Amino acid sequence: MSQPQPQYTDPRDAKARAKAEKAYQKAQRPWFKKKRFIIPLALVLLFIIIGVSGGGGDTKPTVSGNSAAPGPASGPPAFPGATKDDVVAQAGQSVDAEALSVTTGPLKPGDATGGATLCAPVSYKNGKDEPVNFNGGFDWKLQDPNGAAIMTTLLGSDNLLSAGEIAPGGQxxxxxxFQAKSGLKGQYVLLYDPSFRFTSDRIAWLNQR
Known part of the structure; x- marks a missing residue:
């Protein structure tokens, strides 16, 4: 025998029932309509829009002294894995990426701590009117003559590039x-590819060792 449903005669009971029904309806909403998902998703989309529209994707980096130096549109690539979007320079040249000037020196053996390493000096000059982030650990890779891309190491120099922010007009x-195979000769490619840069342009400095 079914139990009779309680009658809500007290205004407080009716208010409690309305509140419970509202909570139930809120819980039944699809996940993409809930605030805890909408707000983070909106922020991610906003960052993407800002990066695409204001991140300088339309301005290709240029090598100092050249009008442009993209990867070759025809013929052999400048290095294994090079694409038409890559900007290629020689070690020692400066590259201007939307008013940020980045310069690298030739690769040289690092100090003796931790085995064989190759190190390159890197400098930044911020010509923008806003701060620029830099990261010596994650923005850089080294492609060796075998085509292997090597991440940075914490060994090889007592003057490692750190991470931080460069003020407008600062440097x-x-x-x-990078850890290097001892005695491996050929073309090394120092690659600058920041994690939070909304463009497919990489900057590559060629080194022959």
Whole structure:
């Protein structure tokens, strides 16, 4: 025998029932309509829009002294894995990426701590009217003559490039170092590819060792 449903005669009971029904309806909403999902998703989309529209994707980096130096549209690539969007320079040249000037020196053996390493001096000059982030650990890779892309190491120099922010008109410098196979000769490619840069343009400095 079914139990009789309680009658809500007290205004407080009716208010409690309305509140419970509202909570139930809120819980039944699809996940993409809930605030805890909408707000983070909106922020991610906003960052993407800002990066695409204001991140300088339309302005291709240029090598100092050249009008442009993209990867070759035809013929052999400048290095294994190079694409038409890559901007290629020689070690020692400066590259201007939307008023941020980045310069690297030739690769040289690092100090003896931790085995064989190769290090390159890197410098930044911020010509923008806003701060620029830099990261010596995650923005740089080294492609060796075998085509292997190597991440940076914490060994090889006592002047490693750190991470931080460069004020408008400011500059900073330091070394980026990589574990290297001893005696491996050929073309090395120092690659600058910041994690939070909304463009497919990489900057590559060629080194022959």
């Amino acid at each position: 900073t410098s330091g070394d980026v170092c």
